[in-house]
Amino acid sequence: MRNQFRAGPTWAEVTPKAHFLNRRALISGAAAMSLAGPALAKISARPSALSTDAALNSLEDITSYNNYYEFGTGKEDPAAYAGALTTSPWTVKIDGMVEKPGDYALEDILGKVSLEERIYRFRCVEAWSMVVPWIGFQLSDLLARVGVQPGAKYVAFETLMRPEEMPGQQSGILEWPYREGLRLDEAMHPLTILATGLYGEALPNQNGAPIRLVVPWKYGFKSIKAIVRISLVDKQPPTTWNMINAPEYGFYSNVNPNVDHPRWSQASERPLGGGLFGGRQPTMMFNGYEDQVASLYAGQDLTVDF
Numbered sequence: 001m002r003n004q005f006r007a008g009p010t011w012a013e014v015t016p017k018a019h020f021l022n023r024r025a026l027i028s029g030a031a032a033m034s035l036a037g038p039a040l041a042k043i044s045a046r047p048s049a050l051s052t053d054a055a056l057n058s059l060e061d062i063t064s065y066n067n068y069y070e071f072g073t074g075k076e077d078p079a080a081y082a083g084a085l086t087t088s089p090w091t092v093k094i095d096g097m098v099e100k101p102g103d104y105a106l107e108d109i110l111g112k113v114s115l116e117e118r119i120y121r122f123r124c125v126e127a128w129s130m131v132v133p134w135i136g137f138q139l140s141d142l143l144a145r146v147g148v149q150p151g152a153k154y155v156a157f158e159t160l161m162r163p164e165e166m167p168g169q170q171s172g173i174l175e176w177p178y179r180e181g182l183r184l185d186e187a188m189h190p191l192t193i194l195a196t197g198l199y200g201e202a203l204p205n206q207n208g209a210p211i212r213l214v215v216p217w218k219y220g221f222k223s224i225k226a227i228v229r230i231s232l233v234d235k236q237p238p239t240t241w242n243m244i245n246a247p248e249y250g251f252y253s254n255v256n257p258n259v260d261h262p263r264w265s266q267a268s269e270r271p272l273g274g275g276l277f278g279g280r281q282p283t284m285m286f287n288g289y290e291d292q293v294a295s296l297y298a299g300q301d302l303t304v305d306f
């Protein structure tokens, strides 16, 4: 963990030069192709002491190998098909046990919060991993603004339901809409963010535009994309993968190298892009965020209540 009193690195500082140049080439290419599209505006975001200094994955790694079943089950499907999703205007319903429930326009939310760059490790339950320079704001900031009522114990999230633009929703592969949830203390943790960008620009559709959750110490499926509803509730909410197969996907799903998935080991992972030495690397407890989050689970048997 970096010195608390020092701002963390920015992606420009930690990106290998080759990646930086590739990225510029990619962006100018994309800008040249999308004649009618808006200019790719750089988002200003403060660096954060909560960023890791691990080597970043390239924009190409992060945007070409995705899980987003609303657009298909293949890793290339989201990059191929998510571009068709309309992400503006966008409204997030915040309801349940809150002082100020309502349908909030995303631009109004973004007018209030302050954006930070958070460079986080990201570990999928399937055992691939990457390092992503997210841009976003703390979920705790939004929850403080809407006012959490005393009896609330969990936060439930829902993805957009729009089968005409999300062809995967025309199939029964998952029970739609995609749903996720956190315990309130997990939701309030400073590492938990709502991301609206990455690599200094608006979130690509395949990564969950215009707003998605990022909980870096949990398996990737907890980090729900394209959020349209956030509900404060007093009971553990139903969550998509847990509903499908509870023995394989727990509600908590904290990254844990000591608790294997019933069908594969979680002791190691495959970094996208090959990582430093190619091949696999050991998986860290809580994905390397043990110092910050272990206290949330004091007294909880993580092999049973996983």
Ligand SMILES: Nc1nc2c(c(=O)[nH]1)N[C@H]1C(S)=C(S)[C@@H](COP(=O)(O)O)O[C@H]1N2
Pocket (backbone or CB within 6 Å): 062, 065, 066, 067, 068, 069, 070, 123, 124, 125, 159, 178, 206, 207, 208, 219, 220, 221, 222, 223, 224, 225, 226
């Ligand atoms: N709505 C929705 N959110 C989702 C998913 C999904 O299929 N639908 N897949 C999850 C899984 S399994 C992972 S690993 C991450 C992948 O995020 P990324 O594509 O930005 O790497 O998104 C998560 N959020």
Ligand SMILES: [Mo]
Pocket (backbone or CB within 6 Å): 067, 124, 125, 126, 219, 220, 221
């Ligand atoms: Mo995942």
